[in-house]
Amino acid sequence: MAMTATLVAPRAAAHLRLALVGNPNTGKTTLFNALCGIRAKTSNYPGTTTAIRVGSSGAGTGRALDIVDLPGVYDLHAGIAESRIAADVLKGRGTLGADFVVIVADAANLTRNLVLAGEVLAERRAAVLALNMMDIARSRGIDIDCHALSRRLRCPVVPLVARRGEGLDSLLRAIELSAISASEPPTDLPAPGASLETLTAWAEDVTAETSTSPIELSAADVLTERVDRYLTHPVYGMGAFTGVMCLLFLALFTFAAIPMDLIEALFGRLGSGLTAVLPSGPVRDLVTQGIVGGLSGTIVFLPQICLLFFLISVLEDTGYLARAAFVMDGMLSRFGLPGQAFVPLLTAHACAIPGIMSARLIPNRRDRLATILVAPFMSCSARLPVYVLLTSLLFADPVLAGLAFAGCYLLGATAGLLTASLFGRTALKGRARPMILELPPYRVPSFRNAVLTAKDQGIAFLRTAGSIIMAICIVMWWLSAYPKTAVPAGAHSLRAEAAQLADAPERAAALRVRADVLQSKAEQAGSFAGRFGHFVEPVFRPLGFDWQLTVGVVTSFLAREVFVSTMSVLEGGAAGDTDVDEGVVARIRGMTRADGSALFTPATAAAALVFFVLAMQCLPTLAVTRKETGSIKYAGLQLGYMSGLAYVAAFAVHQGLHMVGVP
Amino acid sequence: MRLSCSSALRLADLQVGSTARLHDLQVDPESRAQLRALGLTDGSMLRVCKQGDPCVVQVRTTRIGISSRIAQHVFVVPTEGRASGELRWR
Numbered sequence: 001m002a003m004t005a006t007l008v009a010p011r012a013a014a015h016l017r018l019a020l021v022g023n024p025n026t027g028k029t030t031l032f033n034a035l036c037g038i039r040a041k042t043s044n045y046p047g048t049t050t051a052i053r054v055g056s057s058g059a060g061t062g063r064a065l066d067i068v069d070l071p072g073v074y075d076l077h078a079g080i081a082e083s084r085i086a087a088d089v090l091k092g093r094g095t096l097g098a099d100f101v102v103i104v105a106d107a108a109n110l111t112r113n114l115v116l117a118g119e120v121l122a123e124r125r126a127a128v129l130a131l132n133m134m135d136i137a138r139s140r141g142i143d144i145d146c147h148a149l150s151r152r153l154r155c156p157v158v159p160l161v162a163r164r165g166e167g168l169d170s171l172l173r174a175i176e177l178s179a180i181s182a183s184e185p186p187t188d189l190p191a192p193g194a195s196l197e198t199l200t201a202w203a204e205d206v207t208a209e210t211s212t213s214p215i216e217l218s219a220a221d222v223l224t225e226r227v228d229r230y231l232t233h234p235v236y237g238m239g240a241f242t243g244v245m246c247l248l249f250l251a252l253f254t255f256a257a258i259p260m261d262l263i264e265a266l267f268g269r270l271g272s273g274l275t276a277v278l279p280s281g282p283v284r285d286l287v288t289q290g291i292v293g294g295l296s297g298t299i300v301f302l303p304q305i306c307l308l309f310f311l312i313s314v315l316e317d318t319g320y321l322a323r324a325a326f327v328m329d330g331m332l333s334r335f336g337l338p339g340q341a342f343v344p345l346l347t348a349h350a351c352a353i354p355g356i357m358s359a360r361l362i363p364n365r366r367d368r369l370a371t372i373l374v375a376p377f378m379s380c381s382a383r384l385p386v387y388v389l390l391t392s393l394l395f396a397d398p399v400l401a402g403l404a405f406a407g408c409y410l411l412g413a414t415a416g417l418l419t420a421s422l423f424g425r426t427a428l429k430g431r432a433r434p435m436i437l438e439l440p441p442y443r444v445p446s447f448r449n450a451v452l453t454a455k456d457q458g459i460a461f462l463r464t465a466g467s468i469i470m471a472i473c474i475v476m477w478w479l480s481a482y483p484k485t486a487v488p489a490g491a492h493s494l495r496a497e498a499a500q501l502a503d504a505p506e507r508a509a510a511l512r513v514r515a516d517v518l519q520s521k522a523e524q525a526g527s528f529a530g531r532f533g534h535f536v537e538p539v540f541r542p543l544g545f546d547w548q549l550t551v552g553v554v555t556s557f558l559a560r561e562v563f564v565s566t567m568s569v570l571e572g573g574a575a576g577d578t579d580v581d582e583g584v585v586a587r588i589r590g591m592t593r594a595d596g597s598a599l600f601t602p603a604t605a606a607a608a609l610v611f612f613v614l615a616m617q618c619l620p621t622l623a624v625t626r627k628e629t630g631s632i633k634y635a636g637l638q639l640g641y642m643s644g645l646a647y648v649a650a651f652a653v654h655q656g657l658h659m660v661g662v663p
Numbered sequence: 664m665r666l667s668c669s670s671a672l673r674l675a676d677l678q679v680g681s682t683a684r685l686h687d688l689q690v691d692p693e694s695r696a697q698l699r700a701l702g703l704t705d706g707s708m709l710r711v712c713k714q715g716d717p718c719v720v721q722v723r724t725t726r727i728g729i730s731s732r733i734a735q736h737v738f739v740v741p742t743e744g745r746a747s748g749e750l751r752w753r
Contacts, residue, residue: 074700078700109723111723112701112702112722112723112725196699196704197704197705200707221721225713228719228726232719233715234715322728326730329716330716363693364693433691434729434730434733436694436698436727436728436733437728438701438727438728439726441726
């Protein structure tokens with residue numbers, strides 16, 4: 001016991017720590033959000049990757065409440081991480097040990113929820129049973145006598161409709177009262193460690209004694225059954241899924257573009273403002289190019305990530321996600337992936353980092369690893385500007401360019417699925433475990449839940465990726481700005497010439513611009529990144545890349561979107577070009593090799609495009625893979641396999657096109 | 664596959680709308696634990712809502728989607744009618 005006492009974090013006596021425990025889909029999170037609002041923090045349970053939300057609420061009680069939202073579990077002895085964490089917290093162990101428990105139960109699903117309630121009550125903690133979704137139970141014709149239930153369980157029972165905030169005051173009063181006087185658990189309770197059959201028999205007995213329900217199926221059940229037949233149907237279900245996904249992506253790209261443009265414009269302003277204020281020198285360059293660039297490069301991804309999680313939360317709340325998982329299971333299981341993998345793979349189309357993080361919802365470790373390993377093959381939004389640039393270089397016709405663009409997404413997804421299949425036969429032996437999933441009733445989604453999920457995920461992204469991306473941007477800036485090279489003789493003479501043209505200011509300005517271009521080109525070539533590009537150029541020569549394109553590939557290893565600005569600088573444009581407009585495309589199209597021939601021949605552009613679709617060029621993703629898998633081995637496998645595949649595929653494309661006569 | 668009860672059938676072979684009592688789960692331990700947690704304990708009553716992939720069953724008020732690869736290995740004993748109170752969906 002002394003051991004346990006030292007593990008419990010010291011806290012003010014006035015604070016009461018409350019744990020919310022319940023089955024999945026009981027509205028536990030809705031209740032948590034209603035109690036804590038935005039004052040909640042998500043963090044991993046110590047020593048695990050299971051996320052736990054902790055918040056506080058002072059409403060209605062004399063004492064401040066710290067509230068721990070435990071992951072949804074069906075029983076405390078299931079042998080999975082979530083059950084172990086719930087059992088630990090309920091026993092008062094660890095830094096989150098609870099003084100007090102609120103068991104959240106679905107009133108429309110009383111017997112099954114009472115199984116968990118029985119296990120919790122057997123732990124002899126002070127507890128309140130929150131009977132949520134009373135409205136759904138009533139609409140099904142289920143009538144529960146809360147007083148009888150309270151007498152039988154010997155704990156307060158509070159009816160709730162958490163979604164509408166009904167019953168919250170009574171719940172807080174019940175918490176306040178019970179915290180002072182915990183009563184003994186019921187005497188007929190099965191002993192701790194009883195079998196599920198014993199607990200179920202007890203729960204059935206309690207349900208029969210305290211509630212009545214109709215013998216016939218309710219109209220809602222009949223309707224749900226009919227809708228499910230379509231939504232999980234191999235053909236109609238796939239059609240519905242495709243429709244929902246098209247709408248989701250349309251909404252994602254349409255609405256996220258507005259704040260993304262705004263963020264870029266804002267940071268552009270900030271950069272030029274600081275350039276004007278700060279004295280010129282390395283500090284100004286570090287601040288305006290390294291730090292502001294890094295901040296902008298991180299925050300620009302936020303709108304897409306938040307919006308995506310908002311939409312996923314809405315879909316989850318409606319109950320559709322569980323059906324969609326079954327529709328996808330038919331297809332994904334052929335490649336050794338579980339149906340649940342579709343959420344991480346979908347998310348990875350915005351950014352691989354939240355995609356990999358959302359793989360936590362897959363229960364089986366092998367299935368989770370397979371999903372994490374292939375998630376970065378999905379075309380994330382950082383690849384987008386590169387696709388736009390290279391497809392417009394490849395095809396002047398916008399329709400063909402658009403098709404090539406869509407082809408890139410398809411190529412990435414296909415490569416991911418085939419890789420999962422290959423890993424299922426080699427590194428991760430075995431097939432995906434067949435899916436078993438509760439199909440919750442269809443419900444109107446909660447806007448509040450969706451907003452809070454988006455906020456939590458946005459913060460998690462900034463916390464996980466923000467500092468890494470920031471550091472990388474600064475290192476990249478340094479590598480491409482240092483060592484400083486001498487101003488080339490050509491630029492000197494152009495400037496001297498301009499100085500003498502005092503009577504023709506326009507011609508002088510043009511000459512100065514040409515001098516600046518020569519200088520920035522020389523600086524880029526002489527920098528560490530430029531020298532490294534020259535050094536490894538022979539490796540990329542078989543793909544049709546010259547040293548400039550190699551520098552572009554090397555610099556984008558740390559963040560893909562840098563490719564456009566690197567190529568723009570090498571061509572001689574302004575360093576700030578990250579938007580792909582016609583001017584940038586035209587200038588990059590005009591780039592030449594050392595021998596004066598065109599750099600972006602069709603074969604080279606196609607090879608570069610394939611390379612960018614398949615290559616692992618994102619250090620932050622590797623860091624997250626390492627963290628989520630708990631081993632650097634999988635990050636190494638991801639890097640080696642993806643880059644190797646990208647090289648081989650780009651080589652095959654380049655040589656293949658040459659063979660059929662494409663220059 | 665060994666069958667200890669001659670009247671037990673595969674869940675996947677049951678007709679939509681029919682009811683049955685769970686007899687045996689001949690599946691991997693992880694899937695078994697998951698099915699039991701969702702309410703498919705020994706002797707529990709279920710109703711078939713949909714066949715194919717997934718097979719959907721209702722146990723009390725819980726609807727569970729089960730991959731057909733699992734439903735092949737779930738053995739049940741069909742029951743006649745729903746006269747008894749045990750079949751209340753709660």
